[in-house]
Amino acid sequence: MVILILDLFNSLNSFENIKNVKEIKKNNDNFEVNYSKIYEFTLNIQKQNFDIIMCIPEEWNLKLIDFYIKDYKNIKFIPHLEENGKICLFDKEGLLVEENLNGIAIESIERLNKVLYEGLNDINKLDFINEFDAYWNLLSTNNIAKSNVNLSNDIKIIKYKIKNNKKNIDLVFSDDENSFKVYNIKGSIKNAIYIPIKSKEYIYPPDWRKNFDFYKFCSLLNIEYIFSSKYINKCGNDLVLLINITQPNKTNCLISLYIKNIKQYTINIKNNTLILPNITGIPLSVYRCDEEYLLGRGGIERVFSNKKILVIGCGSVGGYLVDELVKSGFLNICLVDYDILSYNNIYRHLLGLEYIGEYKTTAIIRYLSKNLPHAKVISHEDSIRLLLEEGSLELSDFDLIISSTGDINLNRWLNKYIKIKKIITPVIYLWNEALGIGSHALYIKDNYLGCFECTIGKDELGIYDKTSYFERGQTFTKKMNSCNSTFVPYGSIHSVRTAILGVDIAIKHMNGNIKENFLISIKDDGTVYLKENLKLSNRYIKQKNKQQIISGENFDRKNCFICKRKT
Incomplete structure (x- = not known):
C-alpha cells in the first residue's frame, strides 16, 4: 500500500493544475463512508481554485475513488454536484474497473477536470434535464x-x-x-x-x-x-x-x-x-x-399488455408461467384451474404457506395484486372442458392459449376440440418430465403442419408418448400417503425452466416471428435417473445437444388421426 500511495502522490503532483497535495488523517463527519485514505489538494480550473478532498475507500477496486468540493455551497450550481459536495464522475452500472489504484486516480482526476470545466462553461447543462x-x-x-x-x-x-x-x-x-x-x-x-x-x-x-x-x-x-x-x-x-x-x-x-x-x-x-x-x-x-414507466424499465413491449392470454393449469409450471408472463408485459390473462393449493405444493410452486387452502387461480391473482399491481387477471375455478362445453368460455376470444397442466389426456382432448371447432388461436403446450429429466414446449397453430396428437405413438403394445426421455413401461409417480397424494416428482427449478420456455415462445409469437409448428425439448443429464434404476429412451440417447427443436413438417404424422388428412 505504501508503494501505491507514493505513486499516487507523484501522479497528483504530475497535474499542472493541482497544488498543495496533503494527506488528511481524520475522516470528515459528513462522509457516509469510512475511507482508508483521504487527501486534499487545490485544483485550478480557468483561474478559479477549488479545494478538493479525494477519498479512497478500502474497496477502491469496487467503489472507485470519491471526490468532494470543500466549499461546494459557494461555487456555481453545476451538474453532477451531489450532497456534501460530492462530484459524480462515473456511472458505475456496467463499468469495468482495472485493479490499478494509480490508474484509477489519474482517470478520475481527468474526469473531474472535464466535469468542472464543462459545468463552469455550461457545456453539460443538458445533464440537469436528463438527471x-x-x-x-x-x-x-x-x-x-x-x-x-x-x-x-x-x-x-x-x-x-x-x-x-x-x-x-x-x-x-x-x-x-x-x-x-x-x-x-x-x-x-x-x-x-x-x-x-x-x-x-x-x-x-x-x-x-x-x-x-x-x-x-x-x-x-x-x-x-x-x-x-x-x-x-x-x-x-x-x-x-x-x-x-x-x-x-x-x-x-x-x-x-x-x-x-x-x-x-x-x-x-x-x-x-x-x-x-x-x-x-x-x-x-x-x-x-405507473404501468408505462415500470414496463419500460423492464424493456417490455407495451403492445403485449392488450393481448389476451388464456392459461390452463396453475400448478407448478403454470404459477411461474403467469408470474413471468406478467413481468414480460402480458397483463390481460385469464386463468383456468379448479385445484386448491396444499402443503404438498409449496416447494415447487410460486406461492407459499400464506395461500394454503385457496384456489390456485385466486391465490395467484391475490399474489399478483400485491406485487404486480397493473396486471388485469381473471379466473375460472372449473375444468376447461366443462367451461367450453357450457359455453362459459370461448377460445377464439384469446390471442394465445397456454396449456400448462401437464395432463397428456386433457391436452389431446383440447387439441381435438380446437381442430374440430377450427379455432385459429395458437396453443402452447408445456410439460415437465419426471425427476426433471426434460422440459417440453409444443407450439401448435391450426394452419401449420402438425398437432399435439402427432406426439402420440401407437403400436401393438398400445399408445405412448413419443417425446418422452424415458423408456416405456416404467412407473414414475410416487405417493406420500394414499392414492390421493400421488404425484410426479420434479423440482421447482425444472418448472421454472419450462415456464421460461413458454414465455419466450409467447413473446416470439406476439412479435410475429413464428412461421411453423414446432416442439422444443430440453434434456437434463441422466445421472439422477440412472441412480433410480430408470431406463432412458432412444430419443434421449440420440439427442446430441441439450436442446432440440423439431419442426411440425418433420413430425411423424402417419398415425395421427387428426393430421393424416392434411398434406
Missing part, C-alpha cells in the same frame, strides 16, 4: 410520493393517500382508488391536481443548496392560474400538485408540491395578475410506479 429528478430529490429532504398516475396531456383531478408520518410526507398518487390496496395505507382518499406542462424552453431544477423559492418556481412553470381555477375547489384543506414537465428533448420530469392549509390563504387578482399570499410549498420526490 432532473436527482437534483429535485436533494431539495425534497425525504418527503416522497409514489405515482401510479397515467401521464396524460390534460389537467385532471387525481387521488392520493398519505401515510400517518409526522416527520416526513409520504403519499401515493393514483388515477383511481384501486391502486391504494397495494400500499396498505390507512386513512381517507383525497383529491390532488395533475398538471401537464409542455415547455418550449428547458426548465432547470432549482439549486438544492438554497431555500426553495416557491413563487419563483411557480412563475417559471407558469402555473399560478391553478390557484384561482375550479380544480382547487375540489381539493381539501391541503393542496397537492403532481406536475409533469415535458422538456423540449421529450424528457419527462415528474415533481410534486405540497401546500398545507391552502384554504387559509386569500388569493387576489389585480390588473389580471394573480397576487399570491405568503404560501409555503414543500417539494416532494416522485417515484413513478
Whole structure:
C-alpha cells in the first residue's frame, strides 16, 4: 500500500493544475463512508481554485475513488454536484474497473477536470434535464410520493393517500382508488391536481443548496392560474400538485408540491395578475410506479399488455408461467384451474404457506395484486372442458392459449376440440418430465403442419408418448400417503425452466416471428435417473445437444388421426 500511495502522490503532483497535495488523517463527519485514505489538494480550473478532498475507500477496486468540493455551497450550481459536495464522475452500472489504484486516480482526476470545466462553461447543462429528478430529490429532504398516475396531456383531478408520518410526507398518487390496496395505507382518499406542462424552453431544477423559492418556481412553470381555477375547489384543506414537465428533448420530469392549509390563504387578482399570499410549498420526490414507466424499465413491449392470454393449469409450471408472463408485459390473462393449493405444493410452486387452502387461480391473482399491481387477471375455478362445453368460455376470444397442466389426456382432448371447432388461436403446450429429466414446449397453430396428437405413438403394445426421455413401461409417480397424494416428482427449478420456455415462445409469437409448428425439448443429464434404476429412451440417447427443436413438417404424422388428412 505504501508503494501505491507514493505513486499516487507523484501522479497528483504530475497535474499542472493541482497544488498543495496533503494527506488528511481524520475522516470528515459528513462522509457516509469510512475511507482508508483521504487527501486534499487545490485544483485550478480557468483561474478559479477549488479545494478538493479525494477519498479512497478500502474497496477502491469496487467503489472507485470519491471526490468532494470543500466549499461546494459557494461555487456555481453545476451538474453532477451531489450532497456534501460530492462530484459524480462515473456511472458505475456496467463499468469495468482495472485493479490499478494509480490508474484509477489519474482517470478520475481527468474526469473531474472535464466535469468542472464543462459545468463552469455550461457545456453539460443538458445533464440537469436528463438527471432532473436527482437534483429535485436533494431539495425534497425525504418527503416522497409514489405515482401510479397515467401521464396524460390534460389537467385532471387525481387521488392520493398519505401515510400517518409526522416527520416526513409520504403519499401515493393514483388515477383511481384501486391502486391504494397495494400500499396498505390507512386513512381517507383525497383529491390532488395533475398538471401537464409542455415547455418550449428547458426548465432547470432549482439549486438544492438554497431555500426553495416557491413563487419563483411557480412563475417559471407558469402555473399560478391553478390557484384561482375550479380544480382547487375540489381539493381539501391541503393542496397537492403532481406536475409533469415535458422538456423540449421529450424528457419527462415528474415533481410534486405540497401546500398545507391552502384554504387559509386569500388569493387576489389585480390588473389580471394573480397576487399570491405568503404560501409555503414543500417539494416532494416522485417515484413513478405507473404501468408505462415500470414496463419500460423492464424493456417490455407495451403492445403485449392488450393481448389476451388464456392459461390452463396453475400448478407448478403454470404459477411461474403467469408470474413471468406478467413481468414480460402480458397483463390481460385469464386463468383456468379448479385445484386448491396444499402443503404438498409449496416447494415447487410460486406461492407459499400464506395461500394454503385457496384456489390456485385466486391465490395467484391475490399474489399478483400485491406485487404486480397493473396486471388485469381473471379466473375460472372449473375444468376447461366443462367451461367450453357450457359455453362459459370461448377460445377464439384469446390471442394465445397456454396449456400448462401437464395432463397428456386433457391436452389431446383440447387439441381435438380446437381442430374440430377450427379455432385459429395458437396453443402452447408445456410439460415437465419426471425427476426433471426434460422440459417440453409444443407450439401448435391450426394452419401449420402438425398437432399435439402427432406426439402420440401407437403400436401393438398400445399408445405412448413419443417425446418422452424415458423408456416405456416404467412407473414414475410416487405417493406420500394414499392414492390421493400421488404425484410426479420434479423440482421447482425444472418448472421454472419450462415456464421460461413458454414465455419466450409467447413473446416470439406476439412479435410475429413464428412461421411453423414446432416442439422444443430440453434434456437434463441422466445421472439422477440412472441412480433410480430408470431406463432412458432412444430419443434421449440420440439427442446430441441439450436442446432440440423439431419442426411440425418433420413430425411423424402417419398415425395421427387428426393430421393424416392434411398434406
